[in-house]
Amino acid sequence: MFHTTLFTPAHEALREEVSAFLEAEILPHHAAWAAAGAIPREAWHMAGRAGLLCRTLPREMGGHGGSFLESVVIIEELARLRISGLLTCLQSDIVAPFLHRLGTRAQQQAWLPGFASGAVLGAVALSEPQGGSDLAGLRTTATRHGEGLVLDGRKAHISNGSQADLMIVAARRPGAGGEKAISLVLVEAERPGVTRRAIPKSAMPALNTAEIDLDGCLVPAANLLGAEGTGFLYLMTFLGMERLVLAIYAQASSERILRELIGDCDARALLEHQNTRFSLADLYADCAVNRAYLDGCIRAADAGRPDPKAACVAKLRTTNTLRQAAALGVQFRGAAGISGASGQRATQDMLDSAVQSIWGGTSEVMRDVIGRSLGSVL
Ligand SMILES: Cc1cc2nc3c(=O)[nH]c(=O)nc-3n(C[C@H](O)[C@H](O)[C@H](O)COP(=O)(O)OP(=O)(O)OC[C@H]3O[C@@H](n4cnc5c(N)ncnc54)[C@H](O)[C@@H]3O)c2cc1C
Known part of the structure; x- marks a missing residue:
């Protein structure tokens, strides 16, 4: 397109x-x-x-x-x-x-x-029930015990969580606050002390998400991933790539919705209404500009120079546009936007689009990251 x-x-x-x-x-x-x-x-x-x-x-x-x-x-x-x-x-x-x-x-x-x-099948388990946005405040602990580490805590909304064979768990040294106490630990799913429950959800329902309890789960110290105490630093690096991946998914989803919506509106002569044309023109313009910005991020990542802040901008913009596209996908179909096969698709698009501005860091967190960096752009 x-x-x-x-x-x-x-x-x-x-x-x-x-x-x-x-x-x-x-x-x-x-x-x-x-x-x-x-x-x-x-x-x-x-x-x-x-x-x-x-x-x-x-x-x-x-x-x-x-x-x-x-x-x-x-x-x-x-x-x-x-x-x-x-x-x-x-x-x-x-x-x-x-x-x-x-x-x-x-x-x-x-x-x-x-x-x-x-x-x-692998999973990354960072988020916890008290709030996924505050990664530095995570509460799961990894306590040294002889030659091993004992993990205690609860993770929430983990993709593929109840099916994964291996989980990368973020946990902190007990009694130590702050980012420098956080480490990444590999936890095999069959270890004693691991309990998992699938979380039913209306958005992206085929994607398994789970709550994971770690209750005195002993792993060997060799399961540390990277150096102890550097987990938060690693997360900030890897989250940049995750946000770029999610922005690519959001952009392609917006383009799909826009393409289908133009086709439907054209078939029903709705493009004769100025309001329909203007709304779709705005959406087209947003998608076009997002595409150009995202392509720049992709090119940089492909050249080995991923830019985490640019990934935040891309995720914020593409997911915002996706939510607007999904809402129009319902509205411009009238009652067919909420009934029958087309309505099921359009309402599922709305639910699924809501996930995109939540996971991998919410839009508010994206704004916060971008906003905090503004002093250095002058
Ligand atoms: C389908 C799905 C799959 C997921 N998969 C994974 C996964 O594989 N691994 C994983 O670790 N997590 C996963 N998550 C969790 C996801 O990362 C969190 O949902 C997300 O980080 C937000 O955390 P929260 O849901 O606890 O909301 P909260 O952090 O409780 O936030 C609630 C609201 O408060 C706002 N808010 C919070 N803090 C601030 C702030 N400082 N400034 C402004 N506003 C703020 C948020 O923007 C949001 O609107 C998944 C989530 C979903 C929906």
């Missing part, structure tokens, strides 16, 4: 392959998975075999040794086809990079090939 110079013919060939796989193997089952609130493990294996997992991971670690642009193609196709359950980008571009960048050789060898094949 919008001109972009990001992709080569090889990327477009990958796009064809990815969309053919998703349309044939995933879409037909997605509604049933949404009703069940989870994706069967076999779907992750299939995604691995089809090459959707860990495109950027080096081949010797089980990945494809590809560029970030290959990940972008996959994220865009997931959004274009409204796939919100089998979000391979969570595994490939958000969870796996923690192990790739911070893991010891032993940790990488133990887990990354499985991440790439779909045999292992």
Whole structure:
């Protein structure tokens, strides 16, 4: 819909392959998975075999040794086809990079090939019930105990949380406040002291989200990911990439809604109304400008120079536009926006769009990060 110079013919060939796989193997089952609130493990294996997992991971670690642009193609196709359950980008571009960048050789060898094949499902467990926005205030503790660490606390709203084999848990040294007391710890799901409950939700229902209790859960000290006490620093770095991934998903979702809405309004002669044309023109303009800004962020990340603040701007803008697009998707269809198949799609779009400005840092947190940096832009 919008001109972009990001992709080569090889990327477009990958796009064809990815969309053919998703349309044939995933879409037909997605509604049933949404009703069940989870994706069967076999779907992750299939995604691995089809090459959707860990495109950027080096081949010797089980990945494809590809560029970030290959990940972008996959994220865009997931959004274009409204796939919100089998979000391979969570595994490939958000969870796996923690192990790739911070893991010891032993940790990488133990887990990354499985991440790439779909045999292992990973999760990042940061948020807690008292509030996910205040990461520096997280309460889960990791207490030294002989040669190990004992974890205690509760994590909330963790994607793939009740299905993951491995969780990257953020926890603090007990009795120590502040950011420098936070570490990242690998927790295998079958460890004693781990209890998980799926959280039913109306938005993105096929995506499993869970509450995770850690109750005296003992792990070896070798499960520390990166240096002890540097977890918060790592999180700030990795959250930048997560926000870029979520902005790409949001932008592709907006473009899909806009394309469908223009088609529907045209078919029903609604474009004859000036108000409809003006509203869609505003949406088109927002999408076009967001696309250009996002492409700049993607290009920088692909060149190995990701910009965390720019990712906040991209996430804030693309998710805001997505919410507006989803609201128009209901309003401009009239009663059909809330009834029948088109209404089900449009109302689900509204619910799903709400997630985008919450997870990975809310829009308010994005504004806070951008706002705090303003003194340095003069
Ligand atoms: C579908 C889904 C999947 C998720 N997956 C994961 C996951 O895999 N791993 C994980 O760790 N977390 C995950 N989360 C949690 C997500 O990161 C949090 O929901 C998010 O960070 C917000 O935290 P909260 O929901 O506790 O809201 P709160 O932090 O309680 O915020 C409530 C409201 O207060 C506002 N607010 C809070 N602090 C401030 C502030 N300082 N300034 C201005 N306004 C503020 C917020 O913007 C928000 O509007 C997921 C969430 C969802 C919905």
